[in-house]
Amino acid sequence: MTVRVIFMGSPDFAIPILKALAKSYEVVGVVTQPDRPAGRGRKLTSPPIKKLAQELNLSVIQPSKVHNSETINQLTIWEPEVIIVAAFGQILKKEILDTPPSGCVNVHASLLPRWRGAAPINAAIYHGDKETGITIMKMDEGLDTGPIISQHSIQIDPSDDAGTLSNKLSELGGKLIIETLPQYLSGEITPLPQKDSAATYAPMLKKADGLLDFAHSTEQLERKVKAYSPWPGTFMYWSGKILKINKAHADHQISGEPGQTVMRDNLPGVYTNDGILMLDEVQPAGKNKMPGKVFLNGAKGWGIES
Numbered sequence: 001m002t003v004r005v006i007f008m009g010s011p012d013f014a015i016p017i018l019k020a021l022a023k024s025y026e027v028v029g030v031v032t033q034p035d036r037p038a039g040r041g042r043k044l045t046s047p048p049i050k051k052l053a054q055e056l057n058l059s060v061i062q063p064s065k066v067h068n069s070e071t072i073n074q075l076t077i078w079e080p081e082v083i084i085v086a087a088f089g090q091i092l093k094k095e096i097l098d099t100p101p102s103g104c105v106n107v108h109a110s111l112l113p114r115w116r117g118a119a120p121i122n123a124a125i126y127h128g129d130k131e132t133g134i135t136i137m138k139m140d141e142g143l144d145t146g147p148i149i150s151q152h153s154i155q156i157d158p159s160d161d162a163g164t165l166s167n168k169l170s171e172l173g174g175k176l177i178i179e180t181l182p183q184y185l186s187g188e189i190t191p192l193p194q195k196d197s198a199a200t201y202a203p204m205l206k207k208a209d210g211l212l213d214f215a216h217s218t219e220q221l222e223r224k225v226k227a228y229s230p231w232p233g234t235f236m237y238w239s240g241k242i243l244k245i246n247k248a249h250a251d252h253q254i255s256g257e258p259g260q261t262v263m264r265d266n267l268p269g270v271y272t273n274d275g276i277l278m279l280d281e282v283q284p285a286g287k288n289k290m291p292g293k294v295f296l297n298g299a300k301g302w303g304i305e306s
Contacts, residue, residue, distance in 0.1 A: 002026045003185060006080040006100070008066075010047040013166050014086040016174035017107055018049060021084060022056050024178055029078040031071070033089050034062045066090045075099050082185065085139065086173060094141055102185055104139040106146070107173040109166070111135060111153055113199035116144035121169065122162050123202035126227035128219075131155050132165070134173045136180045138191045145199075147191030150180040161229040210234040214259040218250040218275035225277075236270065239301075244283035251276040254306055261303035267292045268302055276306070 007018050008031040021027055030053040038045040053060045059078075063071040066088075072095060075083075082102040085092070087109075097104050110120035112135040117123075124132040133153035140146040152172060156165060183189045210232045212221055225248045228234045234245045238261065256262065256271035263269065269276040279292045296302060 003081045003181075004028045004079055006031065006075060006078055006083045007049075007086075008032070008083060008088040008092075009049045009086040010089045011087050012048045013109065013170045013173075014049050014088075015052055016170045017084070017086045017177055018052055018056075020174035020178050022058070025181075027056075027058055028080060029059045029061065029074070031061055031063065031066065031075075031088070034064050067093055067095060072096070072099075082181070084177065084181075091143075092139060097139055097141065105149065105177075105181070105184070106135075106137045106139050106144070107177055108135045108137055108144055109169045109173070110202070111151055112137060112144060112148060113194040113196065115202040116199055117202040118204035119202040121166050122205060122227045123200075124156060124227075125160065125162060125165065126223050128223055129156060132169070134169055134176050136176055136184075143201075145194060145196070147193050149184050149189055149191045150176060152176050161226040163230045205232050207232045212236050212245065212270075212277075214270050214272050214277070216272060218252060218272040218277055221272055221277045222248055222250045238299075241285040243285070244289075245279055245281075246283060246289055247279075247281035249278050249280060251278050256306075262306045263296060263303050264306045266296065268296050268299065269306070 003025050005021055005025045005027050006029045007021055007027055009018060010033040030049060032047045032049045035044045035046045037043065050060055061071060061074055075096065076099065080100040082100050083104040085104055086107040092104060110124060111133045115123045131153050133151055135151045136149040137146045138149055154168060154172060210228050212234050225234045225245055229246060235242050236245060252275040255275050258271055258273050260271045261268065262271060262276060264276060268279045281289055281291055282295050283289045
């Protein structure tokens with residue numbers, strides 16, 4: 001008998017997971033976020049998962065609020081054995097959690113209970129974690145508090161930013177859900193409660209969170225640039241305008257007044273509380289991304305040579 005699955009997800013992270021499920025199970029429906037304005041032109045744009053679902057000829061709904069009666073009715077009509085969730089973007093309440101006989105299963109991008117919440121990948125990099133991973137969890141009404149079905153860890157490479165690490169974890173999530181689901185559905189796996197006392201939280205990020213505070217350490221600022229790339233991005237103010245910082249590295253050889261701009265080795269830099277944050281790639285307001293060296297050519301008054 002074919003297992004009927006509903007998938008709930010929205011961003012690129014969820015794509016490998018839906019692809020994997022569609023190859024192995026009968027995905028009877030996909031639930032994703034509504035189309036929203038995006039980009040400079042504010043053009044109405046579909047979530048990546050909607051585009052994939054259409055390519056796979058899967059039924060899709062896009063409720064602004066997942067708990068409205070129309071959505072609940074559609075979930076019931078689809079008669080799922082299990083609902084798989086990956087970065088969906090809305091909290092599920094008991095009415096939906098109890099709809100499928102085998103419950104709702106979440107593919108979460110951290111080693112729970114570390115980094116519960118909306119931005120676990122960013123948090124792992126920002127806080128200097130050496131490893132992270134994927135947790136397959138049976139969902140309950142809490143925020144990523146449900147019992148753990150399976151986990152798999154990976155090392156965080158020093159060169160990883162949130163974008164590259166997300167790609168690695170999404171591929172891992174697709175593999176792990178396919179390995180785990182048969183044993184879970186057959187009752188071979190008993191989900192284990194999380195240790196709440198060890199929980200940490202990764203709240204949702206906003207663009208304003210990307211402002212760099214040069215009173216912090218160089219290492220912390222370097223990690224923040226990686227953790228917030230590609231979104232929400234990091235930035236500083238220079239000459240009264242926003243200067244986006246896309247790539248940067250730490251230099252501890254010399255220190256000065258935090259926040260003071262400086263030139264070193266033909267690169268722009270900013271003094272921190274223990275060194276210099278060297279700006280490898282920047283994006284001035286109204287312009288395209290450019291190497292730091294190119295930016296310096298037109299950045300009159302940036303700073304003295306160090």
